[in-house]
Amino acid sequence: METINNTSTKGDIDKLFENRLRKIIKPVDPDPSYVKKLKKTLLDKTEIYLEQDNPSIYLLILIIGLILLIIIFLILNKIIGK
Secondary structure (H helix, E strand, C coil), X not given: CCCCCXXXXXXXXXXXXXXXXXXXXXXXXXXXXXXXXXXHHHHCXXXXXXXXXXXXXXXXXXXXXXXXXXXXXXXXXXHHHC
């Protein structure tokens, strides 16, 4: 096994690490059809869907607001009416 000593130069150290990496990491040949499909997927323009307004949510908020207004009115009427 190769070792690094005090007299090693930066170039020697780089070569040592490159050799170790070559032994550890094996090159991969991906499937060409997969690469082609991935490239197409990444480069195609995607469709953007805007959220559609749901009118029933506005009606629900309005009804809740009216109910709270009536409750506050009744509470204040009891407090002030005494």
